[in-house]
Amino acid sequence: MVHLERYRDIVPDFESFVESIHRPLPVTVRINTLKTDRDDLLRRLSEEGVRYRFVYWNPLCLRIDLEKPGNLIECLMGYLHVQEEISMVSAVVLDPRPGESVLDLCAAPGSKTTQISQMMENRGSVVANEPAVNRIPSLRSNCERLGAMNVAVTRYDGRLFPRHRFDRVLIDAPCTGQGMARKDPSVLSRWCLKRSLGIQRLQQSLLRRGVELTRPGGTIVYSTCTFAPEENEAVVSTVLDRVWVETVSVPGLKNMPGLTRWDSDYGDELEGCARTGPLFTLRQEASSDYGDELEGCARYYPHQNDTGGFFVAKLIKK
């Protein structure tokens, strides 16, 4: 777990954190209220002898006692959607309302898109953008299966998304995915600082464009499934002149505050990376000040809620 060592000073109860990474992730599903209602669905599952548990913070999320819930007829019918519990936080924090105009800038495969659509009760409009042509089919098929009729799919480079004013924008950015380690342990061994710094530039551009596309007073949510501050607070800190940071707090879900600064021995950490490419000369400073506002962001660690790892920032456009 050498790759998690860098988080020893910021993660509470570090040993349990490391230990939790080795445990399999609970299998969770989201009830899709566009096609069914909660009581009907729960009755159906009980009749069929499917065992499940509720989670405190989200009445539409179930931890389900099945290895492959995707083979449930209720999933095929679009009454349920298999989605990791902690990834349901982004849309909850975005808090879209029926009738609004919402952009999901990095949408495939559409779990959060369809969750947004369901929170909007299929009213208003959700633009689901996905630049990768090979990821469009999964996005489309999830929207169709779940009956998300207010979703329209675009395929722009998110950094160059055409000018418009949305009420809310979600940037669930591509990241190094350390928070997914319980599902795929190889994400940890593949991680190196250079990867985080390499993807940081894309994340900054996506967030900057997302902020530009939001109307003044509108909400921007930036989320990733990684622990690396380079991809989280460091990215958010670049737009502080244009947004206010609103404190993220989801009742029933434990989180740690965002980091206001990060000390890291970049010299040492870069040792682990191949010494090629322009990034290597980029920066080697030992610490970064992100600003006190960043405390309002939320860090979710696997051992605190028995979920994957996640980062969420809620920003209000000035």
Next chain:
Amino acid sequence: MELWRSRFGIPSEAFEGYAFHRRGHNVWISSSAEPPDLRYETIGVRFMSTKGKVWKPTTSALQLFGGRATKNAIDLDPDQAKMFLAGESQNLDADLENGYVVVSYRGMVLGCGLYSRGELVSQLPKERRIMSDKIENGSFKGDR
């Protein structure tokens, strides 16, 4: 709309407030009143295919609106539903006109079937099918 009324008895009011778009051989249904002026891949959910001689409703659209059908709709028993979900054809003696039908099981619309001379042919798209040995849990435990 006329087709949905005449074939399935679904009143046109069921589609009030929705927008329809035609692109290529497909019609799409959308609940979004005015999506922003952008270049779209798709808008909403694919509603029907106009490729064949007879327009064909999609499984996605039937799952959303087919519950209101008053004719050319059939509720399958567990064994029949399994075959239908696996994408197979089956002999079935039912009060249906030849053509596309709404297929349900335990009150859930499963999707589109093609009925012709006593045979029901599953029209489920490949990614929405499931082989019966893979079906999780007791969805098919006995009759309801």
